[in-house]
Amino acid sequence: MSEEVPRPAERAKRLPRAVRERQILDAAVSVFSRYGYHSASMDEISEVAGVSKPMIYTYLGSKEDLFGACIRREATRLLEAVQDGIKPDLPPDMQLWHGLRAFYRFVADYRESWTVLHRQAMTVGGAFAAEITDMRTRAIELVAALVVSAGTRKGLGEQAEFSGAGLSAALVGAAESLADWALDHPDVSDGVLASWLMNLVWLGFNDLVEGDVWKPSESDD
DSSP states (O other): OOOOOOOHHHHHTTSOHHHHHHHHHHHHHHHHHHHHHHHOOHHHHHHHHTSOHHHHHHHHOSHHHHHHHHHHHHHHHHHHHHHHHOOTTSOHHHHHHHHHHHHHHHHHHTHHHHIIIIIIHHHHOHHHHHHHHHHHHHHHHHHHHHHHHHHHHTTOHHHHHHHHHHHHHHHHHHHHHHHHHHHTOTTSOHHHHHHHHIIIIIHHHHHHHHTOOOOOOGGGO
16 A cells, blocks of 8 residues: 655644744745735735644744744844945945945845835834834944944044944935835846945045045034
8 A cells, every 4th residue: 555645734744943934934024015014914924825824823923923023034134134245354435335235135135025124114113113223223333333444544433433323324324215216226236226325425434534524614603
């Protein structure tokens, strides 16, 4: 007698937990990016993931828990992509350019991830917005470290550190806005996007670390 072939549902249960969670999270990111947190249904996520709703609840909890897990995973993936793109043996400006390229490459390759992180999470607010704020803070710290590094090389570390955090926050905000624009202009490459932003902001950073700072005229005080 031939051996009985397990049914699909039985075979699915044998997947390692990490694989099953990744499968569910992939489906959830897709559904949340399409419908938003409030309109997305666990039924839809269950169907896309190919698992039952009870299995989703068992592995990742409620819809709120699932959305939070999506944000944390995608934020970690984004920051890791940017950090991996930075080449520490290069000057600070080239490190930043490579980091920006990696950022825009991630947004292009993982549009659904960026939609959940930048559009859906901030719209829902609450603890979800706090997760994004934490991600943005880490990104600002990463950029500020490059600015301070450049300033230190010029002997202006304290001055660069004083202004670096605020200017880095402005750069991160500009990078996010340009990323949203880029979603509707997929023909613009990550290298071009990074170069545009570098031309917009790094020239100002460079003036800072060179000690050439703009000030309003006395008549405008």
